[in-house]
Amino acid sequence: MKFAVLADAHIGRSIPLAIAEHRRRAFTEAFRKAVDAIIEAGVEYIFICGDLFERRTLRPSLVQFVHDELYRLATGITEQHGHEPKILIIRGNHDGRPLSDTLDYIRHPLAKYLHIFDEENIVYSDDRVYVVGLGYYENIAKAYEKLVKPAFKRAEGDALRILMLHTFIKGYQDIPPYSSALTIDELVEVDPRYVFAGHHHERHKPKPLPNGGWLLTPGSLEMYDFGEKPDKGFYIIEDAESERPNFKWIPIEPMHVMRRIPVTSDRRRPPSWYAEQILEAVKGFIEELRRVNKPGYLRVPVRGGLYTPITKFSRPVNPSD
Numbered sequence: 001m002k003f004a005v006l007a008d009a010h011i012g013r014s015i016p017l018a019i020a021e022h023r024r025r026a027f028t029e030a031f032r033k034a035v036d037a038i039i040e041a042g043v044e045y046i047f048i049c050g051d052l053f054e055r056r057t058l059r060p061s062l063v064q065f066v067h068d069e070l071y072r073l074a075t076g077i078t079e080q081h082g083h084e085p086k087i088l089i090i091r092g093n094h095d096g097r098p099l100s101d102t103l104d105y106i107r108h109p110l111a112k113y114l115h116i117f118d119e120e121n122i123v124y125s126d127d128r129v130y131v132v133g134l135g136y137y138e139n140i141a142k143a144y145e146k147l148v149k150p151a152f153k154r155a156e157g158d159a160l161r162i163l164m165l166h167t168f169i170k171g172y173q174d175i176p177p178y179s180s181a182l183t184i185d186e187l188v189e190v191d192p193r194y195v196f197a198g199h200h201h202e203r204h205k206p207k208p209l210p211n212g213g214w215l216l217t218p219g220s221l222e223m224y225d226f227g228e229k230p231d232k233g234f235y236i237i238e239d240a241e242s243e244r245p246n247f248k249w250i251p252i253e254p255m256h257v258m259r260r261i262p263v264t265s266d267r268r269r270p271p272s273w274y275a276e277q278i279l280e281a282v283k284g285f286i287e288e289l290r291r292v293n294k295p296g297y298l299r300v301p302v303r304g305g306l307y308t309p310i311t312k313f314s315r316p317v318n319p320s321d
């Protein structure tokens with residue numbers, strides 16, 4: 001059995017606004033590339049772990065794009081590999097709130113290949129997998145206790161136990177201060193074979209869990225902002241039901257180079273000094289773009305005190321004044 005595990009596609013992201021159109025295109029292209037690779041692999045299940053969309057309100061054309069891509073994904077695998085895949089999706093913090101989310105736009109009664117979890121129905125099961133899909137909650141520990149644990153207690157048979165989350169995981173990821181997170185101990189309590197977690201945008205390696213299961217965060221499909229590393233893509237898991245599954249990283253090359261080169265000084269300097277430093281940064285960046293043969297954006301935050309030499313109005317100090 002083959003899985004595709006992806007997250008944080010952020011379709012519709014337009015920040016920084018000065019380059020909004022380029023940014024929108026970067027995210028739709030990354031998603032298109034992911035769909036191409038998943039069709040080629042011919043997986044049985046696709047897990048989309050939250051933040052499929054960038055926000056609650058979107059251009060209709062982008063909603064149409066996602067709808068069409070998911071349809072292409074399902075029909076592509078059916079035609080090329082002879083089986084219809086199942087696409088499972090949970091709500092991320094960018095997709096909206098409980099009971100009002102962007103995923104409503106892509107729900108369709110005829111799209112049998114699509115399963116979108118909601119607040120009341122957090123279980124998908126068939127004879128091969130038992131999937132609990134929990135959307136984003138600020139108080140994740142409480143939602144986990146109240147919803148996820150009972151849902152796994154209800155599981156019967158020997159289908160693979162899979163948990164989909166959109167939250168940080170302590171002990172696996174570098175977590176920003178004061179953010180809510182689940183611990184590995186908490187995850188192991190429901191004895192999952194797989195935990196797929198979106199929300200953290202960095203690629204993480206599969207981590208074996210003490211119960212024999214696996215924890216996996218693929219990260220975002222594109223560069224979300226200037227601070228991220230360009231190691232983007234998603235995972236395919238082969239022999240998912242076996243004792244030794246094979247995790248395959250499918251890289252997606254970011255469309256643009258995004259570079260941040262700060263210019264700072266801890267003492268006061270004339271404006272011309274800053275101008276020179278900025279120019280150096282730009283020149284270096286142009287070199288880099290030539291080398292990698294790619295377009296890109298450069299952000300140069302400038303910080304430091306200003307010192308303006310006094311020339312015009314200065315005169316010798318006369319002690320008698």
Ligand SMILES: [Mn+2]
Pocket residue numbers: 008051092094199201
């Ligand atoms: Mn995200």
